[in-house]
Amino acid sequence: MKKNENEIENDTLGAIGIGAMIVFIALVLVAAVASAVIIQTGEKLQQNAQQTGSDTQREISGKISINTVIIHTDDDYMLLFESSPGSDVIQTNQINWQMTCDDGAYNYLSDDFLGTFDADDHAAMAVITEIMPGESYGLVLDAAPAVATDCSAGNLGVNGEVTFWIHVNGGGSTYERLYISDATAGSLVI
Known part of the structure; x- marks a missing residue:
């Protein structure tokens, strides 16, 4: 009779891959939030610049x-x-x-x-x-x-x-x- 011996080896390569994927997803989420904040700030600055330009034009055009x-x-x-x-x-x-x-x-x-x-x-x-x-x-x-x-x-x-x-x-x-x-x-x- 033949004896089968199976040894179980721990595969650490799969754990490293899943960890890297979690870190990558976290980086994508942080980048998305940072992008949203930058876009929102840019829009607000653009609105303020337009208002300042309109106010300046109004004051200069009638003085x-x-x-x-x-x-x-x-x-x-x-x-x-x-x-x-x-x-x-x-x-x-x-x-x-x-x-x-x-x-x-x-x-x-x-x-x-x-x-x-x-x-x-x-x-x-x-x-x-x-x-x-x-x-x-x-x-x-x-x-x-x-x-x-x-x-x-x-x-x-x-x-x-x-x-x-x-x-x-x-x-x-x-x-x-x-x-x-x-x-x-x-x-x-x-």
Whole structure:
């Protein structure tokens, strides 16, 4: 009779293969999660960049640049301005200005840009409803519409200071400080 002896050997190669497959699957899952996070972050950054670009375009496409301000009379300033580079046509009914000053009491003035303008062709003052890109304009600002609110050079005198803003509805704002070094007509305050 023949005797069969079977010896059982431990095969470790199969265990190494299964372990490697588990590690590979884990790496694929980690890579998938990392990819999802990177894609989501990229989409969020792209949305923020678009919003920032839209906000910047909105502010630039409707903003006034101040060229200079001079004392026109004791009660008035002459504002010489143009629309900022890259601006669209701006309707004058969408533009407002504000002044504040301190002559011992806080004074606040505001008004719109509706009025008569001097276009850069130096023709007679005319009613203008649109500020065209690339053109300069002049506007007389009444700085003393009432006794209680007087930011005029005649009231503030030499070394007076006026804070001045121009706001375009749906656009940008412009801010300047007017320093009065000479209160006579024609003197620069910017």
